[in-house]
Amino acid sequence: MSWLGPYQILLKLLLVGLAILSLSRLGLAIWQWDRVTSAVNLPLFFIQGVRADLIMLGMLIAPLALLMPLLVNKYTWRFWQKLVWVWGTFIVILVVFMETATPAFIMQYDLRPNRLFVEYLQYPKEVFSTLWEGFRVPLILGVSLTIIAGILFSTMLKKWLSQYRLDWPVWKLWLTWPLLVLLLVVMIRSTMAHRPANPAIFAITSDAMVNSLIINSSWSVYFAIYNMQHEAEAGEVYGSLTDDEIMAEMDQNYPWLNADPDAPFPTLNKRESSITRDKPLNLVIILEESMGATFVKSLGGEHAVTPELEKLKDKGWWFEQLYATGTRSVRGIEATISGFLPTPARSVVKLSLSQQNFFTIADLLNHKGYFTEFIYGGESHFDNMASFFIGNGFESVIDQDNYQNPVFKGSWGVSDEDLLNKAHNRISEMHQKGQPYFSLVFTSSNHSPYEFPDGRIDLEGSEKQTDLNAVKYADYALGEFFDKAMQSDYWQNTLFLVIADHDLNVYGDALVPIERFQIPGLILGADIKPKRIKTVASQIDMAPTLLSLMGISAETPMIGRDLSRPEEHQSTGRALMQFADYFxxxxxxxxxxxxxxxQALEGHYSPDTRQLEILGPAEEEDAHEALAHVLLPSWLYRQQRYDMPLGHPAYR
Structure with a gap:
């Protein structure tokens, strides 16, 4: 390589990086052989993978390349060599670390590391506990391989640099350097189109996980960080519509809106409750961590580990086709208590513009005299929950610091028993005071590393700390709570919603694994009579339905359907789902x-077989309708126009 002069070391760095990433991709492809070979042509898989690797390695090598004219001379030669040694070692450590972290992340999320990888770095205690208890071997292997690779490459790079001579005159470097810059630009852009390449270009199969394998984890995480800086406009990755076009679609789909794009709150609408009550009911929402339909036999799940929920479903309104809006807890929270539609951006629970003056049913009920409370067994700062809740209508937050002598405490806080006992006591206390109340109760026992007290359930299998046993324990705690609730004085004037935030592992070989978005939902309590709701429903429909059953007529910005009305729960219904980059x-x-x-795609989902079949390109009208649904929440968030006049600073 001597003819390359000072550029030879950059080429060696590039080749080493390509070798590491290609070997990693080969290993991942062998691991997921059936899904890869059934989804994509192997030569195309690897060729496109090298193309994606060149993009990332081009970005990593660019800082060295840009500094060459200033540092490759006899005065700064030693500094240049040290810089190449430090930066080159960093490149290899970064690439190896991200690739070794990939298998464990795929096992959990069925995708390469993405924005979740970045978001959870804020919570080292919880993340390390999860990794140590649930992924100890991959963690140790990954860290060990990263350290070994760093040491070996550092030694090898130091040897290369010792043989590296300054044998080009400065004029020759300056003459050829623009060609290097041009080459890097071509590598990083990877296309002659108006926009540079991004991970979406490599989505060439109908399997989202296989699409993620084509790229590399370093680039996947880098692009997630980049998008997080521009997520106010995240919905626009699918296309654009004018404000009037968005509102026209909303009017057509939700006739109760009469949406006005120029109004302070464009989706504000007033709906009368379907039930008239002398005194509105109290409300308790029990949000079950990761208890998807996968674990509920009557919903077509593979595992029957929720016998208590199965018994309870005959005592209230049971939703047979209810779907989560996303794959994370905060997405379930925003949909259930705010009725807010999902977007490709982070949940509004985490975003800055929604920490105050953002609609929640807690804010509405607070203004109607209710005491509003969030009850959690872990640390309420996790996922920014406490800040969002206190800023938007919750008067009280209870977390793990508020439990005296809990029955059990694990990595994610106290057990579901402790949580639901606390909820029972708080509800009883409010009832005795005659205080109207709303409680959001969020469980956490069904979370890796799946810790719960002994002696409560008959274990599934020989190992205790598994997802099946954690769900079974969460179901046990739920049954214990309702046994007490049904015997309590507060039962007759309290409405309960039991609903999951999302399924545990949302994965599958479909572009959007719809079967993994299905969740159980049950409304019971007070005078609710048993009923099966067969229509397709979304988490965003829960709040409007609950308010109506409580006997509360209200003006809110929620567009969700009131499923207490016969014309709504007898319709075909609709659900909205955000999965990675797909809506x-x-x-x-x-x-x-x-x-x-x-281009948007059209598919057919069979609830009987729980399979999605892609039929081809979507009709323009359907794509337009879907686009309006994803652009609306982004626009409302960006404009800070998802609220109600009641209590808003501009209307005080």
Whole structure:
């Protein structure tokens, strides 16, 4: 390589990086052989993978390349060599670390590391506990391989640099350097199109996990960080519509809106409750961590580990086709208590513009005289929950510091028993005072590393700390709570919603694994009579339905359907789902899927087989309708126009 002069060391760095990333991709492909080979042509898989690797390595090598004219001379030669040694070692450590972290992340999320990898770095205690208890071997292997690779490459790079001579005159470097810059630009852009390449370009199969394998984890995380800086406009990755076009679609789909794009709160609408009550009911929402339909036999799940929920379903309104809006807890929170639609951005629970003056049913009920409280067994600062809740209508937050002598305490806080006992005591206390109340109770026992007290359940299998046993324990605690609640004085004037935030592992070989978005939902308590709701429903429909059953007529910005009305729960219904970079609008069995910078697709989902079949490009009208649904929440968030006049600073 001597003819390359000072550029030879950059080429060696590039080749080493390509070798590491290609070997990692090969190993991942062998591990996921059936899914990879059934989804994509192997030569195309690896060729596109090298293309993605060149993008990331081009960005990593660029700082050295840009400094060459200043540092490659006889005065700064030693400094240049040290810089190459430090930066080159960093590149290899970064790439190896991200690739060794990939298998464990795929096992948990069925995708390469993405924005969640970055978001959870804020919570080292919880993340390390989860990794140590649930992924100890991958963690130790990954850290060990990263250290070994760093030491070996550092030694090898130091040897290369010792043989590296300054044998080019400065004029020759300056003459050829623009060609290097041009080459790097071509590598990083990877396309002659108007926009540079991004991970969406490499989504060439109908399997989201295989698409993620084509790229590399360093680039996947880098692009997630980049998008997080621009997430106010995140919905626009699918296309754009004018404000009037968005509102026209909303009016057509939700006739109760009469939406006005120029109004302070464009989706503000007043709906009368379907039930008239002398005194509105109290409300308790029990949000079950990761208790998806996968674990509920009557919903087609593979595992029957929720016998208590199965018994309870015959005592209230049971939703047979209820779907989560996303794959994370905060997404379930925003949909259930705010009725807010999902977007490709982070949940509004975490975003800065929604920490105050953002609608929640807690804020509405607070203004109607209710005491509003969030009850959690872990640390309420996790996922920014406490800040969002206190800023938007919750008067009280109870977390793990508020439990005296809990029965059990694990990595994620106290057990579901402790949590629901606390909820029972708080509800009883408010009832005795005659105080109207709303409680959001969020469980956590069904969370890796799946810790719970002994002696409560008959274990599934020989190992205790598994997802099946954690769900079974969470179900046990739920049954214990309702045994007490049904015997309590507060039962007759309290409405309960039991609902999951999302399924545990949302994965599958479909572009959007819809079967993994299905969750149980049950409304019971007070005078609620048993009923089966068969229509397709979303978490965003829960709050409007609950308010109506409580006997509360209200003006809110929520667009969700009131399923207490016969015309609504007898319709085909619709659900909205955000999965990684894909957005799905399901209406009955028809599914429209939006993809970043690509044509929308039409699919058919069968609830009987729980399979999604992609039929081809979506009709323009359907794509337009789905696009309006994903652009609306981004626009409302950016404009800070998802609230109600009641209590808003501008209307005080």
């Amino acid at each position: 799905a609008l399901m209406q009955g069995e028809k599914v429209t899927i939006l993809r970043p910078q690509k």
